[in-house]
Amino acid sequence: MTAPPATQPTLAFDTAFARYEAIRPRLPAAGTPGAGRLAAGLRDTLGDFDGYLFDSFGVLNVGETAIVGAAECLLSLRQLGKPFCILTNAASYTSAEAFHKYQRLGLDIHPEEILSSRDVLFRHLETAHAGRCWGAIAAAEDRFADTEADLRHLHDLTDWDAAEGFLFLSAVRWTVADQDRLVAALQRNPRPVLVGNPDLVAPREDGLTVEPGFWAHDLQDRAGITVEYFGKPFGDAFAIAAERLGGGRLGMVGDTLHTDILGGQAAGHGTILVTDHGLFKGRDVAPFIAASRIGPDWIIPTI
Numbered sequence: 489m490t491a492p493p494a495t496q497p498t499l500a501f502d503t504a505f506a507r508y509e510a511i512r513p514r515l516p517a518a519g520t521p522g523a524g525r526l527a528a529g530l531r532d533t534l535g536d537f538d539g540y541l542f543d544s545f546g547v548l549n550v551g552e553t554a555i556v557g558a559a560e561c562l563l564s565l566r567q568l569g570k571p572f573c574i575l576t577n578a579a580s581y582t583s584a585e586a587f588h589k590y591q592r593l594g595l596d597i598h599p600e601e602i603l604s605s606r607d608v609l610f611r612h613l614e615t616a617h618a619g620r621c622w623g624a625i626a627a628a629e630d631r632f633a634d635t636e637a638d639l640r641h642l643h644d645l646t647d648w649d650a651a652e653g654f655l656f657l658s659a660v661r662w663t664v665a666d667q668d669r670l671v672a673a674l675q676r677n678p679r680p681v682l683v684g685n686p687d688l689v690a691p692r693e694d695g696l697t698v699e700p701g702f703w704a705h706d707l708q709d710r711a712g713i714t715v716e717y718f719g720k721p722f723g724d725a726f727a728i729a730a731e732r733l734g735g736g737r738l739g740m741v742g743d744t745l746h747t748d749i750l751g752g753q754a755a756g757h758g759t760i761l762v763t764d765h766g767l768f769k770g771r772d773v774a775p776f777i778a779a780s781r782i783g784p785d786w787i788i789p790t791i
């Protein structure tokens with residue numbers, strides 16, 4: 489991925505957390521908070537689970553760097569016969585590109601062990617919306633090679649009314665002016681909006697960047713439309729991943745409360761929060777668990 493341009497807005501942590509809480513009515517219900525057992529690593533949770541769902545950023549890697557111990561953890565799960573699936577909200581690039589990235593990082597992950605929110609969205613497009621012409625909000629280099637659906641870069645369309653619906657895959661080029669234009673277009677002519685990354689923010693070197701989910705909730709607020717979300721914490725991604733793993737007791741391993749932990753619990757899985765590398769890096773997670781009442785079963789610093 490290329491670095492975001494300076495125009496991509498950022499949010500303060502407390503602002504992002506408050507926004508996640510404000511949109512809770514639009515997220516699945518979290519269920520009963522887990523016990524929050526503290527442990528040193530994933531090995532301490534092995535007795536509880538037959539297989540694992542892993543978030544990527546903040547759990548296996550941070551950007552283009554693998555987290556120390558991640559490769560060994562995946563290898564030991566293979567040796568123990570515990571299946572796993574990477575369940576990521578990365579919608580800017582294809583699962584084939586994700587596979588090559590993991591190869592570069594030295595992580596032994598097979599193509600069929602990767603499920604991105606982009607895959608879930610494209611699967612839905614081909615079954616529920618055949619023949620529709622979409623204006624896609626996406627990274628400039630995205631060729632949409634992994635879908636048969638009719639996608640055009642929204643930034644290449646002079647007339648946004650030419651789009652029969654909108655897909656939000658990447659916020660890397662999206663600006664406040666673009667958002668205002670889309671709100672006006674939807675107020676004038678309401679159309680479906682489908683979001684391939686429900687995250688509000690993503691941790692980067694220089695702060696939390698605003699992601700497609702953030703803009704999509706703003707669209708719902710301002711244009712009065714319904715938006716469909718694909719990826720964590722919503723159920724479709726969990727259902728497809730669990731089917732691939734053949735069921736059993738599954739543990740969702742992630743670094744965020746409102747996507748990984750809430751989504752895992754809502755799907756009926758166990759949950760393991762990783763605190764040292766992602767959203768909660770450098771913070772005490774306890775007050776945020778108390779405030780949100782999203783409580784993981786386990787809390788580990790790293791896998």
Ligand SMILES: [Mg+2]
Nearest residue numbers: 543545546743
């Ligand atoms: Mg993450």
